[in-house]
Every structure is written in C-alpha cells, then in structure tokens.
Amino acid sequence: MSPQSVCAVDTPEPMIGELASGERRPLARLLTRIENGDPSVRPALPELFAAGRGAHVVGITGPPGSGKSTLVNALITEWRKRGRRVGILAVDPSSPYTRGAILGDRIRMMEHAADRDVFMRSMASRGELGGVAATTWIAAAALDAAGYDPVLIETVGAGQSEVEIARLAETTVVVEVPEMGDEVQAIKAGLLEVADIIAVNKGDRPGADRAARQLRAMLSTAGGRVERKPPPVMVTTATTADGVVALADAIDAHRSQARTPVEAGERAANQVRRALADLAATRAMADATWDRTIRAVADRALDPMTAAERLLDGVG
Ligand SMILES: Nc1nc2c(ncn2[C@@H]2O[C@H](COP(=O)(O)OP(=O)(O)OP(=O)(O)O)[C@@H](O)[C@H]2O)c(=O)[nH]1
Numbered sequence: 001m002s003p004q005s006v007c008a009v010d011t012p013e014p015m016i017g018e019l020a021s022g023e024r025r026p027l028a029r030l031l032t033r034i035e036n037g038d039p040s041v042r043p044a045l046p047e048l049f050a051a052g053r054g055a056h057v058v059g060i061t062g063p064p065g066s067g068k069s070t071l072v073n074a075l076i077t078e079w080r081k082r083g084r085r086v087g088i089l090a091v092d093p094s095s096p097y098t099r100g101a102i103l104g105d106r107i108r109m110m111e112h113a114a115d116r117d118v119f120m121r122s123m124a125s126r127g128e129l130g131g132v133a134a135t136t137w138i139a140a141a142a143l144d145a146a147g148y149d150p151v152l153i154e155t156v157g158a159g160q161s162e163v164e165i166a167r168l169a170e171t172t173v174v175v176e177v178p179e180m181g182d183e184v185q186a187i188k189a190g191l192l193e194v195a196d197i198i199a200v201n202k203g204d205r206p207g208a209d210r211a212a213r214q215l216r217a218m219l220s221t222a223g224g225r226v227e228r229k230p231p232p233v234m235v236t237t238a239t240t241a242d243g244v245v246a247l248a249d250a251i252d253a254h255r256s257q258a259r260t261p262v263e264a265g266e267r268a269a270n271q272v273r274r275a276l277a278d279l280a281a282t283r284a285m286a287d288a289t290w291d292r293t294i295r296a297v298a299d300r301a302l303d304p305m306t307a308a309e310r311l312l313d314g315v316g
C-alpha cells in the first residue's frame with residue numbers, strides 16, 4: 001500500500017467523492033466519523049454539502065412508543081415500491097440509553113436489512129461539532145450525497161432538541177396515538193408548530209378516528225399559524241400498513257406543494273434560516289465570550305442592544 005492510499009483512508013475528503021458510487025462502506029465510515037465528532041470531518045463539510053442532491057428530508061417525531069419505527073418501516077416498504085432509495089437516521093437526543101433503542105429499531109426494520117437501497121443508521125450523538133442537531137444535519141447531508149432520497153430522521157419525544165431536529169426536515173410528521181389525552185396540550189405547545197402532517201397511529205385501537213377529529217378541530221382553531229394551512233391529520237396502523245400509502249402520498253405532496261422554483265427556494269431558505277439559528281444558538285451557548293457577555297448584561301454592566309451588536313460583530 002502506498003502512503004497516498006493510507007492517507008486516502010484516513011481523511012474523509014476522498015470518501016465524499018466515493019459516496020456517489022452508491023457503495024455502502026464509505027458512507028458507513030463517514031457516518032461513524034460524524035457521529036464521533038471526528039475533527040477531520042470539519043474541513044470536508046464544504047465539499048460534503050456541495051455534493052448534496054437535494055434529497056427530501058423527512059422528520060418523524062412523537063412520543064415514545066407511538067409507533068414511529070414501525071411506521072418508518074412501513075413507509076420504507078412503500079417508497080421502495082415507488083423506486084426510491086431510502087436513508088434513515090434514528091436519533092435519540094435525550095437518552096443515554098440509545099443503544100437499547102437502536103436494537104429495537106434494528107429489529108423493526110430488519111426486513112429491509114438485505115436491501116442495498118435502504119440505509120439505516122442510529123445516531124448516539126455526544127453533541128460534538130455543535131450539538132446533536134448539527135450532527136444530524138451533517139449525517140443527513142452524507143445520506144443525500146450518497147443518493148438516498150428521501151432521508152428520514154426519526155427522533156423521540158417533544159423537547160427542544162426534537163424541535164431543533166424537526167426543523168432540519170423539509171417535511172415533519174408528528175406521530176401520535178389515540179390515547180393522547182393531556183398530550184394534546186403538549187403537542188399544542190411544542191410540536192404543533194413543526195408538524196406538517198400528523199399521523200394518529202395505532203388506528204386499530206378504539207378512539208383513533210375520534211382522536212383524529214379532535215385534533216383536526218383543535219388545529220383549525222389554533223392560533224399562531226395564520227400563514228400556514230392546518231396540517232393534515234391521518235389515521236395509520238403501522239403494524240398492518242393501513243393508511244401508509246396515503247401517508248406516503250401526503251409526505252410526497254407536502255414537498256411538491258411548493259409549485260414554483262421561487263416558492264421552493266423560499267421554503268428551503270426558511271427551513272435553513274430556522275435550523276441555522278438553532279445551530280448558531282447552540283454554538284453560542286457553549287462559547288466563553290457569550291457567557292461573559294450574558295453575565296455582563298445580567299449584572300447591568302452592559303445593555304442588551306450593545307451586547308447583541310458586539311456578539312454579532314464577533315461572528316461576522
Ligand atoms: N396496535 C398497534 N401497535 C403498534 C402500531 N404501531 C406500532 N405498534 C407497536 O407499538 C410498539 C412501539 O412501536 P415502535 O415502532 O417501536 O414505536 P417508536 O415510536 O419507534 O418507539 P421509540 O422509538 O421507543 O419512541 C411496538 O410494540 C409496536 O409493535 C399500530 O399501528 N397498532
């Protein structure tokens with residue numbers, strides 16, 4: 001082996017060129033580096049993002065056990081029928097026990113394990129490279145560059161991290177269950193603003209249709225979304241794939257709703273605007289200068305406008 005080829009193995013840049021080949025191994029290696037926060041990934045980011053093909057990034061989020069992985073599994077089957085190559089990132093930003101979830105996800109998606117056009121990875125991010133949302137964004141870019149479209153991101157829960165991750169997606173599906181009860185209030189507060197589509201899963205259980213109706217009624221009167229239509233509420237049974245064709249249609253339709261290139265560009269810019277603001281905020285919170293400035297404002301040694309200007313000067 002020549003020294004050059006040793007080098008080619010050790011730096012991610014040549015791997016990005018290899019991603020386009022459709023080989024799984026360069027992608028798997030790059031994802032491991034991204035997940036581990038390997039500093040060698042940083043200089044490769046311009047090339048990685050430039051290699052993107054514009055995959056439809058779809059977020060799947062919702063409370064624990066609502067059937068997200070089972071639904072993803074059924075969606076994969078449907079998109080494979082449509083000739084799509086599907087990439088999946090399963091991210092648990094809050095739990096240190098992600099490895100257990102990974103095992104469950106692997107079992108539920110096992111039927112696709114031998115399919116070379118399905119690539120699934122669970123991410124146990126420790127938040128290097130600017131937080132779990134940034135790590136997920138980079139990993140999704142790697143799947144995009146490798147030709148997977150759609151790229152699904154499954155996250156559990158309804159906390160801030162999940163909202164940040166949902167913002168990376170062009171289309172976000174919130175998966176609920178019929179017995180949501182007080183949960184409705186939680187969605188209203190948190191996930192509502194990010195839901196483009198709501199799936200009431202476990203449609204085989206009593207009350208699913210009623211829960212869907214309640215959600216629709218609630219969404220049609222919910223404030224704060226005047227600029228957007230209420231998201232469609234669909235009933236699914238992930239275990240039998242009931243309603244999954246309609247859900248896949250709704251996801252695909254959500255993307256094509258931006259009919260003109262200008263609209264599509266505007267929507268992409270809005271999505272990046274929110275995701276980038278989250279990323280910048282996460283980085284800022286970890287920064288010593290920010291911390292000093294925050295304390296100065298708290299101590300009334302500095303006014304907030306001057307503080308904001310100084311901080312942005314530092315960034316610019
Ligand atoms: N009855 C019924 N059970 C379902 C349905 N979808 C999923 N389940 C079951 O619900 C349980 C949880 O499903 P998962 O797909 O692991 O749910 P999840 O939301 O991915 O769970 P976490 O990733 O742990 O948050 C499993 O036992 C599934 O078999 C459904 O439509 N009907």
Ligand SMILES: [Mg+2]
Nearest residue numbers: 068069105154
């Ligand atoms: Mg899951």
